[in-house]
Amino acid sequence: MQIVETTNEGLKRAYTLTIPARDIQARIDAEVKKVAPQVRMPGFRPGKVPANLIKKMHGEALHSDAFNASLRESIDSLMKEKKLRPALQPKIDVADGYEPGRDAELTVELEVLPEIDAPSIEGLALEKLTVPVTDSDLDEALNKLAANQKSYKDAAKTKKAAEGDQVVIDFVGRLDGVEFEGGKAEGAALVLGSGQFIPGFEDQLAGVKTGDTKTITVTFPEDYPAENLKGKEAEFEVTVQQVKVEAETTIDDEFAKQFGLDGLEKLKELMKAQIEQETAGLTRTQMKRQLLDKLAADYDFDVPPSMVDAEFQQIWQQLQAEIAREENPEEGLKEIEAEKDDYRRIAERRVRLGLLLSEIGQANGVAVSSQEMGMLIQQAAQQYRPEDRERFVEYVRQDAMAQAQLRAPLYEDKVVDFLFDKAEVTEREVTREELEAAIEAEEGEAAKPAEKKAPAKKASPKKAAKDEGAEADSAADAPAKKAPAKKASAKKAAAADEPAEEKPAAAKKAPAKKPAAKKPAAKKSSADE
Structure with a gap:
């Protein structure tokens, strides 16, 4: 095979590959020799059918299989010989199509992952904001629970x-x-x-x-x-x-027994554990954003434009889908259009951080085990109809890009945990309001261009998406009004702290997900809102 490099600019590469016709023919001959013993044809003893007849009967299929196998082998050889790490699937074109008996000429265009200096994890210092659960916090939670009962x-x-x-x-x-x-x-x-x-x-x-x-x-x-x-x-x-x-409502042992508990003390234990779990999640979010902000500030390198484009499209489609569900989508679309460049910077940051975390993980032996991967696949399969789950599992096991998409969030968390363990962490007690304010300030800071950072301020609000859980009204429920939709910042939905994930190849399709099951609704009258 002949390889000629035609483009080498930044992260862009392009090559022309020539696969000699004799190599393709040799592959065909080898395949004929392999299948000949199984071919049956009237007038010939088993295994004695002449090779030329086999080629005549199955010539088109043999040529197609041989060409495709040669194509895959050539691309693999190109990647190994040139030590290429593709950012996304290469674009491959066959010049003037392929005709049996002629050399095959291919053009291969791709973007490669950047070479990143091994990130140093020494001297990493992080502040961990913790929220102690006070008696007043517990009383407030119990009172809210009682109010709902x-x-x-x-x-x-x-x-x-x-x-x-x-x-x-x-x-x-x-x-x-x-x-x-x-x-x-x-x-x-x-x-x-x-x-x-x-x-x-x-x-x-x-x-x-x-x-x-x-x-x-x-x-x-x-x-x-x-x-x-x-x-x-x-x-x-x-x-x-x-x-x-x-x-x-008296908050006492009898109240606790409504929830199947022995008494009030057990209820308090559960409520305290729940509050601690919620604040621990916020603490982790704050630490993670602080960590990623440090990495983003310390490392700046070119990232593949195709990966940024793919990440931006994911963010943009998510924003558009949220805004489409609003009462005044035109206003929301104008707002995000005005900040389109900000979202592209967010996409670039996500890609860069994803590549950086991947490099840190590989350099330090962080990996997702086969057992963990199996659990991820099984969890994802639950989103599909029972009859489609086995097909989905098989699809993921055969598609490396689909596996990468499932693996990415867990791998990121494992790398982040690794860095937490290596960092010098100092703790500081704050109120929940202070912790939430710190998270929001870091979110607003992350959305800005690195070269224009200023004192943190609140991220600009986006039109909120309505809850998707609202059920369609039946005829009997016609006069019912929907509850006010909860609002969530669309900018948060496009968080800058999530690394880019690889997507399954477009040529393959996973089984269709099962529709969300509707909850059985109590029959309402026309007077119900």
Whole structure:
């Protein structure tokens, strides 16, 4: 095979490879000799079919297999001879196609990984911010838990319902005097002021007493999911079965037993462990960002543009998907467009840090074991339908790029833990608010260009993505309003502290993931919000 280098600029390389026709033919001859004993043809004894007849019968397939095998072998030889480390899959073109009997000429274009000086891990100093769990923290957590376990008791029959009280009601809804589907319920429990029912419904129940019957008039919102109710005025005949008031919740042994625990002390132990686990996660995030900021400041080298482009596209698609779910996506798109260069810098930082962590890991023997890899594959397989899981596992085991994608997050964590162990760590106790502020400040700092760093400030906010967990309304749930969506910073979603991950080759497709299972919803009436 002849190799001619045509491009050597920065991290870009290009080569022309010539595979002699005689080499391809020799491979074909070897394959014919290998399969000849198994070929059966009328008029010939087993194993005695002439080679020329075998070539005539299977010539096209033999040439195709031989060419593809020669192609793979040539690329492997190129990588070894030139000691190339491709950043992504090389681009390979066959000049003028391939015709049997002629030399095959290939062009190979690729970007290589940069040569990185072995990173020094000596003298690394990190500050670990810890949050002690105080008695007041524990009391606050218990009070929140109790608030979420509200119970109600019957009020006196003369009690007039007020905000915060619960009314148990029967109702029938009518449009122009005709009952409509989903507009009727019995024994519905409604807390006044909760915003659970459509606008105006709860307000008109203020002051009702047990046994009262009242007709109320409401107008369905214009954006209501049920087409037949949008903007329509409806009457609801409501009968109040019972007015209830909130019962006082005492945090004691009996309260703890509601959760299957022996007593209050056991509940406190569990709550404390939960708080400690949450703050430990925040502490690790703060330390990791501090570590990566130090590495980013100390090491600057060219990174393959194709890897940056791929990482940027991943960030950009994630942002666009989040913004598309917002009430005003046009405004969100304008905002991220204005900061597009910032996101490209984030992508470049992620790629550079990923390469740097990989170099540190390889230099220090950090690895993901076969057992750990097997667990990762099995965990990932759970995202697929049961009938597709085995096919997914087989797909990953045969595709090195898919394996790399699964391995990358765990490998990164193992390298980070290795560096934590090697670093000189000093601890400082802070409040949770101070810890969260430190994380946000580091996040904002990481998003800036290295050459323009200034005192840390809050990362610019992005339009928030709505929760994906909201279920589609059924016909009976049509008037129900969705709960306010929780918001999460899109810039955080495109965190600068995650190294670039390799993606599965486009030529192969994993089994389709199973759709998210919908939770069975209790049947709601049209008055429910």
